[in-house]
Amino acid sequence: MDETPEERFARGMETLQKVFPLGSGAMPQFRYPAEIESDWGQFSVSTVLGDVWSRPGLELKHRAMIAIAALAALNKPGSLKAYIIAGLKQGLSRNEVCEIIFQMAIYAGFPAAIEAFGHAREAFEQFDLASGPGAKSGATDPGA
Secondary structure (H helix, E strand, C coil): CCCCHHHHHHHHHHHHHHHCCCCCCCCCCCCCCCCCHHHHHHHHHHHHHHHHHCCCCCCHHHHHHHHHHHHHHHCCHHHHHHHHHHHHHCCCCHHHHHHHHHHHHHHHCHHHHHHHHHHHHHHHHHHHHHHCCCHHHHCCCCCC
């Protein structure tokens, strides 16, 4: 059964709310030329979130881990911070985020990991600000 573009977009928007909940501070804020903004938004939500992130087989938490690793390796700070916050919202701990970046040092190099750790620190701070008092304790490993 073929899906309509509207159905793909609707599924993408459902996944968007799970990955980047409103008020979480995770929603990536990118600026595009007005000439393509609407089309690009529709395309990216439908494709990234509607087709890929909503697939069965991996939990959103695991997809966030993969995104964090890739974005750290590629040195994409804006997206990296957004997906770190999204990962925290999906149940990743700060220690897990740091371990993902630590692992990337082997494959992407120490400079990539150093940059990513700095962006992770900023994402943790942004997460705390958006979540309010007590947020930090909820995003760390118990007993850590």
